[in-house]
Amino acid sequence: MTWLITGGAGYIGAHVARAMAAEGESVLVLDDLSSGVPTRLPESIPLVHGSSLDGRLLKRVLAEHSVTGVVHLAARKQVAESVAQPTRYYQENVGGLATLLEAVAEAGIERFLFSSSAAVYGNPDVDLITEDTPCAPMSPYGETKLAGEWLVRAAGRAHGIATVCLRYFNVAGAAEPELADTGVFNIVPMVFDRLTRGEAPRIFGDDYPTPDGTCVRDYIHVADLADAHLAAARRLAGGAAGDLTVNVGRGEGVSVRELVTLIGEVTGDTTAPLVEPRRPGDAPRAVASAALAERELDWSARRGVREMVESAWRGWVLHHPEANRG
Template sequence: MRDTWLVSGGAGYIGAHVVRSLQAAGADAVVIDDLSTGDIGRVQVPFVEGDIADWRLVADTMRQYRITGVVHLAADKQVEESMREPLTYYRRNVVNLMQLLTAMAHAEVGRLVFSSSAAVYGMVDSPLVGEDHPTRPINPYGETKLIGEWLIRDQARATGLRFAALRYFNVAGTASPELADLGRTNLIPMVFDALDRGDQPVIFGGQHPTPDGTCVRDFIHVQDLADAHVAAIAALDEPGASHVFNVGCGRGYSVREVIEMVAEVSGRSIEPRVGAARPGDPAMVVADTARISRTLGWHPRHDLREMVRSAWHAQPRQVSASRG
C-alpha cells in the first residue's frame, strides 16, 4: 500500500511544494488547511478545510484517508508579530500541535515530519550553527518552535512516535509560478513589494555586528526544502527514529547582499534605506548542514541567484513592469 501523508498547511507556499515533492516520490497526499493564509488554487489533491485545533476532525480525516504519516506545516511564523502577540503564537503553534498529536494518537498514526525553525537558536556566537548548538530563542516564535520539538520528543518517548524536526532557515524562490510566495513578510518578497510601490526597500538595522552592519541569513530554495521533507520521511522507517536536522545552504548572505542580488536579477537600481532594527532579530544565523548531508544524503541544489530569479519571474506582471 502506498503511503498517504496528511500535510497540514498544504495550501501554503511551502506546503504546496512539499505536496508536489511527495507525489513525485510516489506517495499520496491529503491537505488540511484553514485557508487563513493558504490558497486553494494550489491544491490538486484531496482537501479538507479545517483547523488542526479540532483534533476530532483531524483524527476522522486520518481514518478516512488511511493516513500513514503527517507533515506538519500549519503555524504562524512572523518574528515581529510574535513579539506583539505572544498568546496568539502559543495558541496556534503550541496548543494546536498538542491537538494534532492527540489526533495522531487516536488515529494510531505514528510518523511525523515537523516544521521547526532556525529561530530556536537565538543569538549565535559561531560562524555556523549545528543542531547541538545551545537553543536559546529570543522571540516567542522561536520559543514556540522549540517547545514544539519538546512536545514531539516527549510524545515519541511515550508512544513510539517516529519523527524528524526540520529546522528551516530562510526560505525563498519557487519551483513554478503558481506556487510562488504570496506573502510580503519574507525579505525577497518585501523588496519586490517596495519596487512595485515605487518605494525604497527598508533594511531593518544597519549596525549589527556583521561585515556590512546588516543581518546575515542562510537562504534555502523552497524546492530544496520540499525535497528535504521527502528525504526525512525515508529516515522514519526504523523503529524509534528521532531526528533533528538543519535545512539550509550553509552559506550566509547579508540583507544588503540579497537586495543587491534582486537589483542584478531585476535590472533595477535599488537604493535601500536603513530603518530601526526589529526586536527579536538575531544578527547572524547560518546553518551547519553536515548532519542532514551525512544522514540523508540531501544537499541543496539551488543558489541565491536561482532563488531570486525564480521568485522574480513568478511575480505578477505589474511588478516586473514597475518603475525603478
C-alpha cells in the first residue's frame, strides 16, 4: 500500500502522516500549505505542494507514486468563516473532494478514508451521539462535511471503492511540541492565547442545562485521532468492502469550565474566566458514543484530557516563548 494524505502538513494531517509512517506504511503528502507547515513532516515523507482542486496534478501524483489508497483531510474548517464565506467552503471542501474522487476512480484506487466531523450532527438533544443520531448541521462547514460523506459513499458504490468516514469530535493536544496547533480557533489554544496576553479566558454562556451551566464537550487527543486513522487505513488495506462511518471521541464529557480550570492548573495561571453571552448554535452537550469505532476498528482513545492540555501547552510555549513566565 502507498497512501496519499491530502492536508498532511496540517495540525491533524501531520500527526496522521507521522503515525502511519512510524508503523511502516508508505505515505506521501499533498498540501497547498495555506495552513500546513512543511517542517511538521520528516524528510522521509515526500511533500507535494498542490491543491485537491487541481485534477491534472492529482492524476499525475497518483500515477507517479503508484498510490493505492487515499486519506483525505484537506479542507477549510472554521465554522464562523464558513458562515461568512459559504461558497468558498462548498467549492473547496466539496468541489475539491469531487475532483479528488474523480481522479481516484480513474486511477482504479479502491480504498478511501475521509476526514469528517461531529459538526454533521448539529445540536442533537441526546446524552451520547451515535452514528445513527440524525444529522442536522448548523453551519456551512458542517453541511460540507455531511455532503462530503454522501459523495464519498456514492463514489464508493459507483466505482467499487471501499470507504471509511471518521467523524471527529473536539481535537486537542500534540504528540510532539513542534506538531502543536498553531491556530487560535479551538478552545485550548484560545485560552492559552488569552492568558499569554494577560487577559482572562472567556466562557460563552453559563446557563445551559448542564451540571455547571457551561457547555459539555468530548475531547480527543490528536495522537489518538492519528491512531484511529491508522486503524481505519489498515481495515481498508485488509480488504474490507463497502462503507463505514464512525465517531472518533472518548465517550466522556468535559465542561468548558472544567477545561478552563484544568488549563489554569497546567499553566499556573488561574485567572478567573469572564462569562459572556451564549454564542448562537452552541449545543449544551456533544459527547460521542465511541462503541462502534472500538468494535469495527479495534480502536479506543488512550489519552486523557490532562495529557491533552499538558502536551498542547508544551507546544504553545515552544511557539510562543513569551508565554513561559516562570
